[in-house]
Amino acid sequence: MQVTDDAVIRTHKLSKAFNGVQALKSLDLEVRRNSIFGFLGPNGAGKTTTIKLLLGLVRPTSGSAEVFGHDIVGDTIDVRRRIGYLVQDPRYYDYMSAREILRFTARFFYSGPAQGIEERVQDTLDIIGLADKADRPVKGFSGGERQRLGIGQAQVNQPDLLILDEPAASLDPMGRRDVLAIMERLRERATVFYSTHILDDVQRVSDTVAILNQGELIAQAPIAELLAGSRGTVYAVEVRGESAAVRARLESQPWVVDVQVAPDTDGAEWHVSVSDASAAEEQLLRVMLADERTTVTRFGPLAYKLEDVFMDLVEGNGNGS
Amino acid sequence: MAASVPLEVSSDRGWLVGFRNMVGKEWASWWSTRRWLVHLVLWLVVINGFLFLVGTDESIARGNNPYSTMSELLQVFFLVCGLFALIGMVVTTQSDVVGERQLGTAEWVLSKPVSRPAFLLSKQLVSGVSFLFLALLIPSVVFFLQTMIHTALQPPLVPFLKGVGFHVLHLWFYLSFTLVLGVLFRTRGPVSGVAIGSLFAGLILPNMVPSVVMWTPWGLSQLAVRAAQERPLPEDWLWPVATTVLWILLWVLIALWKFEREEF
Numbered sequence: 185m186q187v188t189d190d191a192v193i194r195t196h197k198l199s200k201a202f203n204g205v206q207a208l209k210s211l212d213l214e215v216r217r218n219s220i221f222g223f224l225g226p227n228g229a230g231k232t233t234t235i236k237l238l239l240g241l242v243r244p245t246s247g248s249a250e251v252f253g254h255d256i257v258g259d260t261i262d263v264r265r266r267i268g269y270l271v272q273d274p275r276y277y278d279y280m281s282a283r284e285i286l287r288f289t290a291r292f293f294y295s296g297p298a299q300g301i302e303e304r305v306q307d308t309l310d311i312i313g314l315a316d317k318a319d320r321p322v323k324g325f326s327g328g329e330r331q332r333l334g335i336g337q338a339q340v341n342q343p344d345l346l347i348l349d350e351p352a353a354s355l356d357p358m359g360r361r362d363v364l365a366i367m368e369r370l371r372e373r374a375t376v377f378y379s380t381h382i383l384d385d386v387q388r389v390s391d392t393v394a395i396l397n398q399g400e401l402i403a404q405a406p407i408a409e410l411l412a413g414s415r416g417t418v419y420a421v422e423v424r425g426e427s428a429a430v431r432a433r434l435e436s437q438p439w440v441v442d443v444q445v446a447p448d449t450d451g452a453e454w455h456v457s458v459s460d461a462s463a464a465e466e467q468l469l470r471v472m473l474a475d476e477r478t479t480v481t482r483f484g485p486l487a488y489k490l491e492d493v494f495m496d497l498v499e500g501n502g503n504g505s
Numbered sequence: 506m507a508a509s510v511p512l513e514v515s516s517d518r519g520w521l522v523g524f525r526n527m528v529g530k531e532w533a534s535w536w537s538t539r540r541w542l543v544h545l546v547l548w549l550v551v552i553n554g555f556l557f558l559v560g561t562d563e564s565i566a567r568g569n570n571p572y573s574t575m576s577e578l579l580q581v582f583f584l585v586c587g588l589f590a591l592i593g594m595v596v597t598t599q600s601d602v603v604g605e606r607q608l609g610t611a612e613w614v615l616s617k618p619v620s621r622p623a624f625l626l627s628k629q630l631v632s633g634v635s636f637l638f639l640a641l642l643i644p645s646v647v648f649f650l651q652t653m654i655h656t657a658l659q660p661p662l663v664p665f666l667k668g669v670g671f672h673v674l675h676l677w678f679y680l681s682f683t684l685v686l687g688v689l690f691r692t693r694g695p696v697s698g699v700a701i702g703s704l705f706a707g708l709i710l711p712n713m714v715p716s717v718v719m720w721t722p723w724g725l726s727q728l729a730v731r732a733a734q735e736r737p738l739p740e741d742w743l744w745p746v747a748t749t750v751l752w753i754l755l756w757v758l759i760a761l762w763k764f765e766r767e768e769f
Contacts, residue, residue, distance in 0.1 A: 236768075236769070239616045240615075241612060241615060241616060241768065241769040242768040242769070243766075243768065261522050261618050261619075261620065264616065264617060264618045265514075265618045267616075269616040269617075271609070271612060271613055271616065273609065274613065275608050275609035275610050275613060276610065276613070277530075277534070277610060279534065279538050284533075288526065288529075288530055289617060291515075291525075291526040291529070292515065292523050292526055292617040292618050292619055293514065293515055293617075293618065294512040294513060294514060294515055295513045295514070295515045295516065295517075296512070296513050297510055297512075297513070299510045300509075300510035300511060300512045300513075301512065303509060303510055304512065
């Protein structure tokens with residue numbers, strides 16, 4: 185792992201055990217400033233434990249971590265002054281309204297003036313789309329409205345680091361879209377560290393991803409690097425007509441590593457692994473179209489889905505059975 | 506999202522971080538909701554309603570001897586109504602910590618820049634002051650008016666206030682005791698069970714082991730009655746007062762120590 189000077193979060197062999205059960209094992213993580221960092225893993229992988237450790241809500245069994253250079257145990261208040269946090273299942277005081285919740289949250293960060301705090305609260309209500317329900321008790325809020333309020337209270341202090349634990353879990357597609365938009369907007373001035381199960385969202389907005397499984401970090405990389413995978417460059421080709429001869433000719437090329445039929449395509453789609461991407465770009469299609477009995481209906485580099493990479497890594501790490 | 510009025514970043518340090526905000530929130534939970542009204546009505550009915558019945562009965566039974574009726578009313582106010590208030594204090598504050606932990610609001614609040622002592626002490630302070638106001642101060646004022654109805658007399662003010670002082674100390678002991686139990690236990694049952702069990706032990710044990718009142722708050726109700734009735738206090742009355750103050754400090758310190766190590 186390359187250590188950079190602009191790390192917002194840095195953990196060193198961070199570990200946590202609950203009653204002898206190891207929830208997090210020697211985690212070494214680095215989150216760079218202004219990144220949107222997706223923190224992935226199956227249930228019980230240790231994601232929430234990591235987040236709670238960073239916030240000082242639980243104490244490490246061993247190891248250490250710094251957030252903005254502050255130790256998470258000794259300087260926990262200084263850490264929390266710069267963080268906005270959305271808990272996985274947001275709960276609030278039911279008798280309070282959304283405005284009161286935001287005001288209460290803002291006053292942990294700001295001593296005044298009251299007018300400035302009220303303006304900030306109103307701005308936040310506008311952003312999260314709860315201005316029209318601002319003065320109703322949150323007792324009557326739907327799950328989606330609570331989640332919006334959660335995002336609002338997490339950003340009311342304009343944090344340098346936003347930690348979101350499953351931010352879109354209980355939202356409808358429009359709510360999810362709004363959350364992703366907020367995250368992208370915040371990237372300009374803040375770092376976003378979020379855990380989620382919704383891999384499509386991660387692929388859409390994250391620039392760096394870490395995958396945790398059974399308390400262990402099994403991957404951490406920029407998302408483009410992770411999606412490239414360990415299989416090298418692979419082209420997806422959809423063919424019609426006579427194909428056996430074309431396949432044989434392809435396999436004889438020195439820059440072709442392997443030709444595989446993609447699953448569930450009735451032999452119509454091939455995945456061609458190549459060792460030389462530029463040679464493949466120039467010659468692959470030409471080699472295939474040399475046989476007039478063959479028609480190529482689709483051609484291009486294979487776009488991996490994060491879900492595939494995630495499943496490969498997690499199952500390879502012993503959680504797939 | 507740019508506020509036109511510049512905001513001042515909070516500069517509180519140490520255990521005071523977040524304290525003012527927490528006090529404001531706790532205060533609002535008592536006085537900006539119907540909670541205060543419920544308590545006010547409850548304690549006026551329970552304490553002053555009960556005293557009205559006793560006063561009516563006593564003034565008839567004692568042949569309208571006002572001094573005797575006054576003495577009886579003071580005894581009932583501090584012993585019987587005092588017990589109601591003590592139980593009420595336990596029931597009211599039992600979920601101050603347990604409830605927040607169960608609901609998940611403690612985790613949310615403690616993820617903000619607030620010290621854990623501020624979280625706990627704000628509850629103790631506001632619950633104590635609010636409860637004392639609603640379950641002791643207002644019923645005491647009404648009690649003064651009631652004595653006029655039943656006896657045409659008023660209790661002597663300074664002795665009565667001394668009695669109230671003993672009662673405040675007794676209530677604050679159970680407030681602190683409930684606080685520490687709320688930190689130690691995860692559910693309401695053991696919190697109220699142990700605290701109310703201790704209250705009833707305080708009714709029984711002093712009869713079996715009289716010296717126990719020196720080291721516990723269990724003799725404070727009797728001291729309150731004697732003070733209010735202008736009877737001389739025992740020579741060693743300061744012992745239970747001092748030990749109760751020490752108990753309160755001990756409970757608060759244990760609560761703070763344990764809560765600092767809690768995980769959410």
